[in-house]
Amino acid sequence: MLNFTSADSLYLSTPPPAFELQLRPQLVSFMSDSNLALVLTIVIYWGVSLIFHAIDVYDLLPQYRLHTPSEVTSRNKVTELEVVREVALQQLIQSILGVTVSYFEPPEYTGMESYEIWVLANKFPFVPVPFVEFMYRYGFSVMKIFGAFFIMDTWQYFLHRAMHNYRTLYRLFHSRHHRLYVPYAFGALYNHPVEGLLMDTVGAAISAQAMNLGVRETLIFYTFSTLKTVDDHCGYVLPFDPLQIFFQNNAGYHDIHHQQFGIKTNFSQPFFIVWDKWLGTMYKGPNKQHIGRRDPPKGSTADTTSPEKSVEAKKDE
Numbered sequence: 001m002l003n004f005t006s007a008d009s010l011y012l013s014t015p016p017p018a019f020e021l022q023l024r025p026q027l028v029s030f031m032s033d034s035n036l037a038l039v040l041t042i043v044i045y046w047g048v049s050l051i052f053h054a055i056d057v058y059d060l061l062p063q064y065r066l067h068t069p070s071e072v073t074s075r076n077k078v079t080e081l082e083v084v085r086e087v088a089l090q091q092l093i094q095s096i097l098g099v100t101v102s103y104f105e106p107p108e109y110t111g112m113e114s115y116e117i118w119v120l121a122n123k124f125p126f127v128p129v130p131f132v133e134f135m136y137r138y139g140f141s142v143m144k145i146f147g148a149f150f151i152m153d154t155w156q157y158f159l160h161r162a163m164h165n166y167r168t169l170y171r172l173f174h175s176r177h178h179r180l181y182v183p184y185a186f187g188a189l190y191n192h193p194v195e196g197l198l199m200d201t202v203g204a205a206i207s208a209q210a211m212n213l214g215v216r217e218t219l220i221f222y223t224f225s226t227l228k229t230v231d232d233h234c235g236y237v238l239p240f241d242p243l244q245i246f247f248q249n250n251a252g253y254h255d256i257h258h259q260q261f262g263i264k265t266n267f268s269q270p271f272f273i274v275w276d277k278w279l280g281t282m283y284k285g286p287n288k289q290h291i292g293r294r295d296p297p298k299g300s301t302a303d304t305t306s307p308e309k310s311v312e313a314k315k316d317e
Contacts, residue, residue, distance in 0.1 A: 014118075016115055016118050016119070017114045017115050017118055018115075019111050019112045019113075019114060019115045020111050021109040021110070021111045021112060022109060022110055022111045023107055023108075023109060023110075024107070024108040024109060024110040024215075025110075027216075032102060033215045033216055033219060034098070034101075034102035034105060034215055034218075034219075035098075035099060035102060036219065037098075037215075037218060037219035037222050037223065038094070038095050038098045038099065038102075038222075040219065040222070040223045040226075041091075041094075041222050041223055041226040042091055042095070044223055044226050044227050044230070045087075045091070045186070045188070045189070045226050045230055046186065048185065048227060048230045048231070049185040049186035049188075049230055050186075051185075052184065052185035052186075052230075052234045052235070052236070053184070053185065053186065055236070056069065056072075056184065056235070061236060061238070063291075064236045064237050064238050064239075064291060065235065065236060065291065066182075066235050066236065066237060066251065066252065066255050066289055066291060067182045067235060071181075071182045072182050072184065075181040075182050076179065076180050076181055076182055077179040077180075077181070078179040078180065078190070080186075083180070083186065083187045083190045084186065086176075086190050086191070086193075087186065087187075087188075087189045087190055089193060090189050090191060090193060090196040090197075090200070091189070093193060093196070093197060093201070094196075094200070094201050097201060101205075105215075108214060108215055113136070113137070116136065117129075117132060117133050117136050120132050120136055121133075141214075141217050141220075144211045144212070144213055144217060145211070145213070145217055145220060145221050145224075147210075147211045148207040148208055148210070148211045148213060148221050149207075149221075149225075149271045149272070150271075150272065150274075151206065151207040151210050151211065152203055152204060152207040152225065152270070152271065153268060153269070153270070153271050153272050153274070153275065154275065155199075155202075155203040155206060155207065156199055156203055156268075156269050156270070157267050157268050157269070157275040157276075158275075159198060159199055159203070160174075160199065160267045160269065161267045161281065163195070164263070164264060164267070172192070172194075173191075173192040173194055173195040174191075174192070174195055176190070176191060176192045176195070177190055177191050177192075177195070178258065178263070180233075180258065181258055181259070182235065182258070183233040183234075183235055183251075183254070183255060183258050184233060184234070184235050185230050185231075185233055185234045185235070186230075187233055188229045188230045188232065188233040189229065204221070204222060204225060207221070208221055208222075225270060227243070228243060228247070228270045228271065229269075229270050231243045231244065231250070231251060232249070232250060232251055232253075232254045232269065232270055233251070233254065234251050235251065235255070236251060237250075237251055237252045237289075237291050238251075247271060247272070248272070248273050249268055249269060249270065249271055249272055249273045252289065252291075253266055253273065254266065254269060255289065256283050256289070257283075259289075261283075261285060262283045262285070264281075265281050265282060265283035265284075266281070266282060266283050267281050268281075268282075
């Protein structure tokens with residue numbers, strides 16, 4: 001329960017605090033916060049991807065694998081080198097656009113925080129001042145970022161679903177991403193450049209603008225979105241991964257969409273599953289995933305390939 005104190009009453013009776021606007025200092029001296037956001041998305045993408053790649057190569061967590069190591073080579077229709085090249089191209093396009101946009105962005109100022117807290121407290125005099133200050137400094141930013149999450153989900157859900165429902169869009173653009181039947185971390189942004197531009201770059205920009213995110217809020221939004229996307233394609237169901245615990249839309253959920261039995265379902269990405277629930281596209285069939293699968297011993301004739309390829313997949317071959 002919020003408790004209104006005499007100190008709150010005294011605060012509200014005082015005149016508004018004076019302030020002087022100053023340019024907001026950069027987080028790092030040699031780079032603007034906007035450009036830092038672009039750099040961090042690349043560093044996080046490849047840094048986290050390399051961690052998962054090392055887990056793959058050294059088979060450190062086989063009990064949590066969604067697919068066997070042999071499936072990566074036997075089922076995927078693109079080499080790792082091609083994936084790296086295409087992801088690097090998408091990140092180059094994003095960086096060029098990001099630097100261009102940031103050049104025209106107006107500078108951010110600081111120094112007016114105390115005044116704006118005073119104004120807000122007087123607009124809501126029944127709310128304790130410490131709570132008002134907390135919401136101003138942290139709470140509203142969290143709400144705006146989660147709002148951007150939802151807008152991003154909305155944008156990607158309908159665009160993603162359209163690329164599956166319209167054969168031309170699938171054949172020209174989205175089929176490239178589904179050459180990865182067995183997703184892995186650094187393949188998260190393996191897309192056709194047009195799809196990458198529309199789905200990720202434009203979608204993130206619209207979400208940030210719609211919620212009027214500040215530069216540092218945008219930095220958090222971009223970097224967290226990148227981390228979440230990589231984790232969703234990591235190929236492991238990790239019971240200790242906070243992203244997979246907090247979000248139902250996780251590696252296990254998205255992996256179903258990459259398989260023949262679930263390719264027409266689980267369109268939601270990268271945060272929530274509400275659109276799949278609301279529009280009836282969440283996978284409801286038997287769970288055919290086998291967590292902890294291993295390759296058979298060398299010399300065995302056991303078949304490790306997964307289900308037959310989908311109609312869409314056949315078009316891509």
